Amino acid sequence: MGIVEDVADELAVESLKIINATGDDAFVARVAETIGGSSQTMEEAYLTAVRVRRAEQRARELLGKLREDMARTLPPADNG
Secondary structure, X not given: OOXXXXXXXXXXXXXXXXXXXXXXXXXXXXXHHXXXXXXXXXXXXXXXXXXXXXXXXXXXXXXXXXXXXXHHHXXXXXXX
8 A cells, every 4th residue: 555545544443443442433524624634635545444444344243243153053063
């Protein structure tokens, strides 16, 4: 990735940690507004990174649930 994407992703990761801890979804908008005052390109990259990271979180949660469901429904492995 380029520097804009790298920095935007780092900011997105840090933002999501704060959002997950506080439940304050408005935090993303405040950071984006602050960034956008200096760089619209960075603001767009940040918002994209947040969306990608949120999608990743949802996908990982789903995969974890599916893995648990499969472990409960599959017969035990035959070790003999």
